[in-house]
Amino acid sequence: MLEYWSIGFQSNFITPLLPSSITPMPADLTRPVGPLVIDIENITKDYVMGEETVRALRGVSLQIHKNEYIAIMGPSGSGKSTLMNMLGCLDTPTSGRYEFNGKNVAEMNDDELAAIRNREIGFVFQTFNLLPRSTSLRNVELPLIYAGIDPDTREEMAVHVLHEVGLGDRMNHKPNELSGGQRQRVAVARALVNKPSIILADEPTGNLDSKTGEEIMALFEDLYQRGNTIILVTHERDIAVHARRTVHLRDGLIETDHAGFIPELDLVALERP
Numbered sequence: 001m002l003e004y005w006s007i008g009f010q011s012n013f014i015t016p017l018l019p020s021s022i023t024p025m026p027a028d029l030t031r032p033v034g035p036l037v038i039d040i041e042n043i044t045k046d047y048v049m050g051e052e053t054v055r056a057l058r059g060v061s062l063q064i065h066k067n068e069y070i071a072i073m074g075p076s077g078s079g080k081s082t083l084m085n086m087l088g089c090l091d092t093p094t095s096g097r098y099e100f101n102g103k104n105v106a107e108m109n110d111d112e113l114a115a116i117r118n119r120e121i122g123f124v125f126q127t128f129n130l131l132p133r134s135t136s137l138r139n140v141e142l143p144l145i146y147a148g149i150d151p152d153t154r155e156e157m158a159v160h161v162l163h164e165v166g167l168g169d170r171m172n173h174k175p176n177e178l179s180g181g182q183r184q185r186v187a188v189a190r191a192l193v194n195k196p197s198i199i200l201a202d203e204p205t206g207n208l209d210s211k212t213g214e215e216i217m218a219l220f221e222d223l224y225q226r227g228n229t230i231i232l233v234t235h236e237r238d239i240a241v242h243a244r245r246t247v248h249l250r251d252g253l254i255e256t257d258h259a260g261f262i263p264e265l266d267l268v269a270l271e272r273p
């Protein structure tokens with residue numbers, strides 16, 4: 001087990017993204033890593049479909065500290081999205097234990113779960129999940145409606161974060177009036193608008209050209225530098241290299257979990273049948 005240093009920089013909130021006045025921290029393992037926020041032990045998830053049961057997760061244990069930056073990799077169907085849904089309290093495991101900030105998620109009531117989903121965690125989904133008939137502005141406001149924020153404050157916050165992701169001139173466009181990269185930036189803005197301390201992003205750069213992908217990754221890097229915890233799923237090595245820790249899943253189990261990104265290991269993982 002790594003001994004993590006704790007040298008401050010524990011902001012709970014995302015401060016404005018741009019311009020960045022924070023100097024990047026040196027070597028990855030010297031990054032300050034805060035307290036344990038996510039602690040899962042032996043999580044399983046079975047999907048029962050008639051006669052057949054899909055064992056999507058078969059006993060996953062993972063500890064994630066505040067201000068870690070983790071890439072979750074693995075072949076299609078290995079359980080990455082299922083794991084993200086568990087981490088984000090969007091779905092319940094079949095068995096196993098999940099503690100979020102030291103509290104057993106299974107024992108939380110609906111209000112406590114909603115508070116985590118609405119305030120602590122920002123999601124960027126694999127399929128964007130934007131409302132097709134709503135503008136960028138309204139899409140980004142959505143989590144604030146759930147959080148019970150009044151309309152004026154809501155709009156102000158949404159406008160602010162859309163500017164931060166470079167979409168100040170696309171507020172009134174609907175998703176089909178935006179490019180793929182812009183749509184993804186709306187999805188990122190929506191994940192950030194509540195100032196969550198944890199960002200869960202499932203293939204945040206999937207289907208984007210490499211330049212737009214790098215822009216999205218720059219946003220995540222900035223959030224990470226500001227003390228947030230980033231957990232992202234990706235198939236792409238170019239994206240995974242941004243993370244400070246890489247977890248490989250295979251057939252619903254963690255195959256490897258290591259600091260940084262080790263290309264040789266990744267190749268081995270990718271090449272195995």
Ligand SMILES: Nc1ncnc2c1ncn2[C@@H]1O[C@H](COP(=O)(O)OP(=O)(O)OP(=O)(O)O)[C@@H](O)[C@H]1O
Pocket residue numbers: 047048049054055056074075076077078079080081082083126
């Ligand atoms: N709602 C569901 N009902 C039944 N089976 C499911 C459901 N969701 C996922 N599965 C199955 O569980 C397994 C894990 O799926 P999951 O979506 O977690 O994979 P993934 O690693 O995210 O794959 P991809 O890289 O293709 O997104 C797959 O075999 C999938 O078919």
Ligand SMILES: [Mg+2]
Pocket residue numbers: 080081082126202
């Ligand atoms: Mg997936």
